[in-house]
Amino acid sequence: MAKVIPRPDLSLAEAAYVPEVVKGLGVTARKFFKNVFSSEKDIVTVDYPDEQREYPERFRGVHRLTHRADGSPRCVACLCCSTACPAQCIHIEAAEYDENDPRHGYERYPKVFVIDELRCIFCGYCVEACPCDAIRMDTGLHMPPSTHRDHFLLDRDTLMALPGRDGTFQTANPRHEPGDPTHPGIDREREGH
Numbered sequence: 001m002a003k004v005i006p007r008p009d010l011s012l013a014e015a016a017y018v019p020e021v022v023k024g025l026g027v028t029a030r031k032f033f034k035n036v037f038s039s040e041k042d043i044v045t046v047d048y049p050d051e052q053r054e055y056p057e058r059f060r061g062v063h064r065l066t067h068r069a070d071g072s073p074r075c076v077a078c079l080c081c082s083t084a085c086p087a088q089c090i091h092i093e094a095a096e097y098d099e100n101d102p103r104h105g106y107e108r109y110p111k112v113f114v115i116d117e118l119r120c121i122f123c124g125y126c127v128e129a130c131p132c133d134a135i136r137m138d139t140g141l142h143m144p145p146s147t148h149r150d151h152f153l154l155d156r157d158t159l160m161a162l163p164g165r166d167g168t169f170q171t172a173n174p175r176h177e178p179g180d181p182t183h184p185g186i187d188r189e190r191e192g193h
């Protein structure tokens with residue numbers, strides 16, 4: 001059943017509107033002078049970029065590529081992130097490790113890894129899709145404005161040069177290297193493989 005809202009009883013001054021408009025303008029003027037000239041401001045905005053708010057802990061900022069203990073990229077160039085990316089703004093070219101490298105034949109590395117931060121919608125799907133915890137958005141940074149499109153194309157070395165908010169280039173999640181007995185992948189040295 002419809003609820004009937006009774007009309008409010010207006011005084012003569014309220015029904016005339018003009019005094020109410022003047023009262024409203026008085027509030028606007030009071031706030032204006034307080035916020036512009038007084039040290040006790042009511043204003044909730046900040047003087048960006050001189051003043052910046054602290055971003056929340058789970059803020060999705062500019063990406064970074066995490067390192068292994070030896071400083072090489074954790075990324076194995078599996079393309080999961082670029083496949084999951086709805087904006088198609090990740091470009092990866094995979095390469096094989098050297099024949100003498102224990103990772104040869106097990107994992108690849110990203111010879112080219114570029115993210116177009118201008119096309120990125122900061123959904124975080126790439127981070128979710130990565131099986132290696134190799135890509136993160138925990139830098140706490142947002143892209144600075146620029147008039148050059150190229151400034152938004154972050155390559156592998158730039159992404160690896162960005163630390164996380166804790167200042168480290170690695171992640172707390174364990175990493176099992178090929179050849180290490182804890183490595184969960186197949187061992188091609190074993191008979192029968």
Ligand code: SF4
Pocket residue numbers: 081084085086087088089090115119120121122123124125126127
């Ligand atoms: S945050 Fe989303 S849009 Fe940006 S690179 Fe990752 S998957 Fe693509």
Ligand code: SF4
Pocket residue numbers: 074075076077078079080081082092129130131132133134135
């Ligand atoms: S960042 Fe992760 S998901 Fe993307 S290619 Fe590298 S290992 Fe795969």
